[in-house]
Amino acid sequence: MAADVAAALFDVDGTLVDTVYLHTLAWWQALAQYGHEVDAARIHRAIGMGSEQLLDHLLGDDRDRSEDDAVDAAHLALYAQHWPGLRAFPGAGDLLRECAGRGWRVVLSTSASGRELDVLRRVLDADDAVHAVTDADGVEAAKPAPDLVRKALEQASAPAERSVFVGDSVWDVQAAGRAGTPCVGVETGGFAAAELRGTGAVEVHPSVGALLDGLGRSVLAHPGAGER
Structure with a gap:
């Protein structure tokens, strides 16, 4: 790790791209295909976890896991039907570029992988600002475990205390906290500001566009601004 390097780590789904x-709909349909009737509200509250953690959360970790891969594949196939209409949140790409321009090493830290990640990066259209990408294929456990955040810090060669994670779910805040990194929350994933702050977010904004507008007052104002 380089003591003078700082990383701005960004979740993608629900934070930068409106997904x-x-x-939630794709998981609801996939679970129903395999005989699991789960309320959509419960599924929504689990979005942001990795697939394995999400299924543990919704179905219990003592379940028969023999269908997990099939359910996950069904979710991806159903979700892929929406790919042509995906959109980045207004200001998402500009926020990444502004952070990079201020000296942050920008890293995308996402539970997505493979074709899904390729689609998200095309929609975001900000690879020119991105230093590195960490996805679910490179870690043992996805969020809320800290592995993705720690891997992102490693790829940026940045210490946790000089870096900031930006996410939309309580699972993002938990993962960042377990890695020793402060988290900035956005409400575009459906978690309320009070929930994000209650889990440990150091600040919360309605969206990444609002964060961009108020960047000068944020811990993202300049590298090291949120150092504890």
Whole structure:
């Protein structure tokens, strides 16, 4: 780790790209295909976890896991139907570029992988600002475990205390906290500001566009601004 390096780590789904409710619908349909009737509200509250953690959360970790891969594949196939209409939140790409321009090493830290990640990066259209990408394929456990955040810090060669994670769910805040990194929350994934702050977010904004507008007052104002 380089003591003078700072990383701005960004979740993608629900934070930079408007996908949370599409994921909720796709999981609801996939689970129903395999005989699991789960309320959509419960599924929504689990979005942001990795697939394995989400299924543990919704179905219990003592379940028969033999269908997990099939359910996950069904979710991805159903979700893929929405790919042509995906959109980045207004200001998302500009926020990444502004952070990079201020000296942050920008890292995308996402539970997505493979084709899904390729689609998200095309929609975001900000690779010119991105230093590195960490996805679910490179870690043992996805959020709320801290593995993705720690891997992102490693790829940026940045210490946790000089870096900031930006996410939309309580699972993002928990993962960042377990990695020793402060988290900035946005409400675009459906979690309320009080929930994000109650889990440990150091600040919360309605969206990444609002965060961009108020960047000068944020811990993202300049590298090291949120150092504890």
